[in-house]
Amino acid sequence: MSLIEMSVNLGGVRMKNPVTVASGTFGYGQEYADLVDITRLGAVTVKGVRNRPWEGNDLPRHVEVPGGMVNAIGLQGPGVDGFITQYMPFLREKGVPVIVNIWGTDIEEYCEVARKLSDVPGVAGLELNISCPNVKEGGNAFGTDPQVVAELVGAVRAVTVLPLIPKLAPNVPDIRVFVRAAQDAGADAISLINTIPAMVIDIETRKPVLSNRVGGLSGAAVHPVAVKLVWEASQVAKVPLLAMGGISTAGDAIEFMIAGATAVAVGTANFIDPSTPLRVIAGIREYLERHGMHAVGELTGSLV
Amino acid sequence: MFDFLCEVIEHDEVSKEYCLLKLFAGEIAHTARPGQFVHLRIPGLEQGSLRRPFSIFNTDKGLLWILYKSVGRGTEVMKKLEPGEEVKVIGPLGNGFPLQREVESILVAGGYGVAPLYFLATRLKRKGVLVVGGRSADDILVTDMFVGMGWRVVVATVDGSSGVKGLVTDPLLDELKRVEATGGGCELFVCGPDGMLRAVGELARQYGCKAWLSLDKHMVCGVGACLACVQKLRRSDGSTWVGRVCSDGPIFEAGEIVW
Ligand SMILES: Cc1cc2nc3c(=O)[nH]c(=O)nc-3n(C[C@H](O)[C@H](O)[C@H](O)COP(=O)(O)OP(=O)(O)OC[C@H]3O[C@@H](n4cnc5c(N)ncnc54)[C@H](O)[C@@H]3O)c2cc1C
Ligand SMILES: Cc1cc2nc3c(=O)[nH]c(=O)nc-3n(C[C@H](O)[C@H](O)[C@H](O)COP(=O)(O)O)c2cc1C
Ligand code: FES
Numbered sequence: 001m002s003l004i005e006m007s008v009n010l011g012g013v014r015m016k017n018p019v020t021v022a023s024g025t026f027g028y029g030q031e032y033a034d035l036v037d038i039t040r041l042g043a044v045t046v047k048g049v050r051n052r053p054w055e056g057n058d059l060p061r062h063v064e065v066p067g068g069m070v071n072a073i074g075l076q077g078p079g080v081d082g083f084i085t086q087y088m089p090f091l092r093e094k095g096v097p098v099i100v101n102i103w104g105t106d107i108e109e110y111c112e113v114a115r116k117l118s119d120v121p122g123v124a125g126l127e128l129n130i131s132c133p134n135v136k137e138g139g140n141a142f143g144t145d146p147q148v149v150a151e152l153v154g155a156v157r158a159v160t161v162l163p164l165i166p167k168l169a170p171n172v173p174d175i176r177v178f179v180r181a182a183q184d185a186g187a188d189a190i191s192l193i194n195t196i197p198a199m200v201i202d203i204e205t206r207k208p209v210l211s212n213r214v215g216g217l218s219g220a221a222v223h224p225v226a227v228k229l230v231w232e233a234s235q236v237a238k239v240p241l242l243a244m245g246g247i248s249t250a251g252d253a254i255e256f257m258i259a260g261a262t263a264v265a266v267g268t269a270n271f272i273d274p275s276t277p278l279r280v281i282a283g284i285r286e287y288l289e290r291h292g293m294h295a296v297g298e299l300t301g302s303l304v
Numbered sequence: 305m306f307d308f309l310c311e312v313i314e315h316d317e318v319s320k321e322y323c324l325l326k327l328f329a330g331e332i333a334h335t336a337r338p339g340q341f342v343h344l345r346i347p348g349l350e351q352g353s354l355r356r357p358f359s360i361f362n363t364d365k366g367l368l369w370i371l372y373k374s375v376g377r378g379t380e381v382m383k384k385l386e387p388g389e390e391v392k393v394i395g396p397l398g399n400g401f402p403l404q405r406e407v408e409s410i411l412v413a414g415g416y417g418v419a420p421l422y423f424l425a426t427r428l429k430r431k432g433v434l435v436v437g438g439r440s441a442d443d444i445l446v447t448d449m450f451v452g453m454g455w456r457v458v459v460a461t462v463d464g465s466s467g468v469k470g471l472v473t474d475p476l477l478d479e480l481k482r483v484e485a486t487g488g489g490c491e492l493f494v495c496g497p498d499g500m501l502r503a504v505g506e507l508a509r510q511y512g513c514k515a516w517l518s519l520d521k522h523m524v525c526g527v528g529a530c531l532a533c534v535q536k537l538r539r540s541d542g543s544t545w546v547g548r549v550c551s552d553g554p555i556f557e558a559g560e561i562v563w
Contacts, residue, residue, distance in 0.1 A: 024530065025525075025529065025530065026529055027525075027527075027528060027529030027530070031525070031527045031528040031529040031551065032527060032529060034305035034306075035305060035306070035307045035394065035527070047529075047531075055546050056531060056534070056546070059521070059522075059534065060522065061531070061532045061534070062522070062524055062530075062532045064353065064354050066350070066352075067352050068352055069354065069524065071524075071530075071532065073530065073531045073532065076531045076534065076546060219352055220351065220352045221352075248351075248352065268352075270525070270529070271354060271355070271524045271525045271529075271530060272345060272352065272353070272354060272355060273345070273392070274307060274394070274527075275307065
């Protein structure tokens with residue numbers, strides 16, 4: 001194998017290759033550790049955590065649709081303290097960079113969680129989930145108002161030196177406004193996209209299938225939408241982009257990088273084939289070789 | 305837990321709507337325990353389709369047996385699998401039934417719920433009784449295999465086309481009374497639809513015996529990562545928590561479940 005530089009710097013998160021997993025689709029890493037050598041990932045991004053344990057939504061929490069699924073898990077989790085004691089020791093021992101996805105129902109809660117994680121060895125960065133369609137307060141409501149995004153990112157910026165990666169909502173009229181708002185407020189990188197708000201109705205009962213009525217669409221179906229948003233975001237982004245949405249092959253990941261992404265995350269595809277992230281890493285390397293490139297960074301923003 | 309590409313060795317219809325699939329699954333089969341399940345990627349389903357969970361019905365020298373009913377899109381396509389084709393299988397998954405039992409075992413099955421109970425019966429030292437129910441005779445599967453191992457089998461069908469007419473809880477009640485009369489104890493091992501699990505759990509409570517229920521929830525990852533398959537549970541101190549059926553279960557003692 002020829003020497004190809006696969007490492008990237010995602011706004012201070014140093015990844016040995018550009019591939020991580022999308023929050024909520026890989027648990028806390030250990031659930032998949034029997035099946036996937038997680039030390040080979042560029043980073044592990046964990047399920048969203050808030051300041052206290054949270055039970056999430058009632059069932060059904062998901063439904064399969066053509067090209068993907070609609071979910072409304074509702075951010076169930078052990079809370080930040082539970083996360084630090086139950087899950088961080090394993091990840092730390094593995095030595096893989098950990099990106100912690102955080103959320104809250106108000107700005108103070110994001111700050112509280114960020115402060116607690118700032119002193120935890122092994123945490124490489126914070127992904128701010130300001131775009132979850134599945135919780136009543138906060139969530140998407142933060143991510144669809146650029147002023148709130150600026151305020152939230154600025155407030156968290158003030159309490160931590162960890163790399164900050166706000167995760168943008170796809171359901172906005174102009175993604176560039178949000179990219180600017182986030183980077184001007186101190187974001188080190190930007191991640192996109194979260195799931196697309198969606199709904200499925202059971203026509204026999206005439207009821208929504210999900211208990212939460214609405215949820216978020218993910219999987220192959222969202223990929224072209226995400227590519228377009230990443231491409232638009234890259235036109236104004238001064239910070240690196242972490243792209244996700246429907247990656248199931250190396251080609252999907254390469255497409256994101258050509259559109260402007262520095263790193264990518266595999267989400268829903270993990271459920272179908274847990275080896276997807278490792279296949280994507282190998283496929284990117286193979287593509288670079290085939291195209292005579294020496295560093296994965298050459299791909300980023302190389303759209304002709 | 306393994307992620308293997310497994311060859312179809314045999315695939316036969318066992319009755320109207322039900323099929324028996326035998327896959328060569330090596331370590332998955334060797335390490336499987338009764339009550340555990342596998343997560344299958346059904347070839348031929350369109351790209352991006354989720355996996356489907358199935359109980360382990362039996363294992364035999366590296367072979368993994370699955371007894372399934374075709375109920376929808378995935379299982380319809382699954383029926384067409386031919387020997388020689390390959391299927392991606394993740395497993396064995398879940399906690400499994402407790403095995404070293406002191407008292408008499410009563411197995412209670414509804415429809416394909418008989419699948420994990422057969423595997424269990426092959427591993428229990430002391431033979432007991434299988435109480436099995438369904439809508440009609442077509443839903444009463446593989447009872448001869450239990451009889452062949454020395455188990456007694458009692459059947460109930462809603463339409464009366466096999467065994468006694470009624471629900472599985474009717475003959476189960478007789479069994480519980482019998483055990484009570486002899487002054488012995490028993491434990492129930494149960495797999496079937498939610499309504500049945502709940503009713504059997506309630507009977508077990510009335511008769512003061514344990515009931516190990518195998519829960520059936522729609523799943524996405526199957527390994528505890530996505531939180532799609534949760535069930536509210538009660539700890540012994542009365543506090544509650546939300547567990548994952550795929551990785552904390554699928555077997556829970558009836559008293560743990562907050563319905
Ligand atoms: C732990 C466990 C063990 C199981 N063991 C068996 C078994 O041994 N034999 C057997 O025939 N069936 C078993 N099932 C049920 C089996 O998983 C479903 O029948 C199957 O997923 C239906 O898929 P489908 O595409 O045909 O149905 P569709 O209704 O088209 O499926 C749509 C979606 O709903 C899900 N789904 C539908 N019904 C069920 C169900 N009852 N349970 C879970 N998910 C469902 C599917 O996986 C799919 O994601 C088990 C389920 C669980 C959770
Ligand atoms: C089951 C599930 C749970 C998710 N949980 C979270 C979460 O906790 N926090 C978050 O920011 N995004 C969450 N997401 C969104 C994903 O991280 C990702 O942005 C989205 O699914 C698009 O990528 P994909 O199409 O590759 O899945 C979740 C997605 C799914 C399918
Ligand atoms: S199916 Fe994903 S946690 Fe159970």
